[in-house]
Amino acid sequence: MEPLELLGRVIQCFENLKIPYFVTGALASIAYGEPRLTNDIDIVVDIRESSLADLKKHFPENDFYLDIDFARKAIQVKSQFNIIHPASGLKIDLIVCKNDAFDQSRFRRLKKLKPLSGLEANFAAPEDVIIKKMEYYRDGGSEKHLRDISGMLRISPELIDMCYIADWAKNLGLLSIWEMIRERLKKS
Numbered sequence: 001m002e003p004l005e006l007l008g009r010v011i012q013c014f015e016n017l018k019i020p021y022f023v024t025g026a027l028a029s030i031a032y033g034e035p036r037l038t039n040d041i042d043i044v045v046d047i048r049e050s051s052l053a054d055l056k057k058h059f060p061e062n063d064f065y066l067d068i069d070f071a072r073k074a075i076q077v078k079s080q081f082n083i084i085h086p087a088s089g090l091k092i093d094l095i096v097c098k099n100d101a102f103d104q105s106r107f108r109r110l111k112k113l114k115p116l117s118g119l120e121a122n123f124a125a126p127e128d129v130i131i132k133k134m135e136y137y138r139d140g141g142s143e144k145h146l147r148d149i150s151g152m153l154r155i156s157p158e159l160i161d162m163c164y165i166a167d168w169a170k171n172l173g174l175l176s177i178w179e180m181i182r183e184r185l186k187k188s
Helices: 003-017 025-032 049-058 068-077 101-108 126-140 143-155 162-171 175-187
Strands: 021-024 040-045 080-085 090-096 111-116 119-123
Touching: 003 021, 003 040, 003 049, 003 090, 003 111, 003 119, 021 025, 021 101, 021 126, 025 040, 025 111, 025 119, 025 126, 025 143, 049 068, 068 080, 068 090, 101 126, 101 162, 126 143, 126 162, 126 175, 143 175, 162 175
Parallel strands: 021 119, 040 090
Antiparallel strands: 021 040, 080 090, 111 119
16 A cells, blocks of 8 residues: 555545544645655544544454554543554554644644545645644754755745744744744755
């Protein structure tokens, strides 16, 4: 199974079950920026425990790993859980929506993109991908997040609302990282 094939399966499941979602992380940064390899698909979901049995039916045990008890706990504490396709090594990280101001803003601003023929999916807006990648950089220090951000700013500057990013960077304590990124871009 290829990553976009798995994405299509997940999106069809969420649309059938009427689970609000959007794609974020590496796949979203690739959509707005530069290509890179990734083995996981990050999706924010506004999912309820009552949807787990139906979710499990879409990802049968003989092909996928989905721990329903772990998923239930993740929903309760607003963290994340996974669906894994062992045969391909692909993993879907389902990030449970926190319903805070930032997550609410991200859901209002999502974009419909066509990652492959015949599939339209909800993606995080590019600004929101950048903001989350700044958070991940702050929390883990991985340069891949800065590379993804730089690629998005170079490839799709006309799509990106810099004021929106600056406002959220200030609200989320990311302003120094945002300023560092902007300085790096000026030098490149």
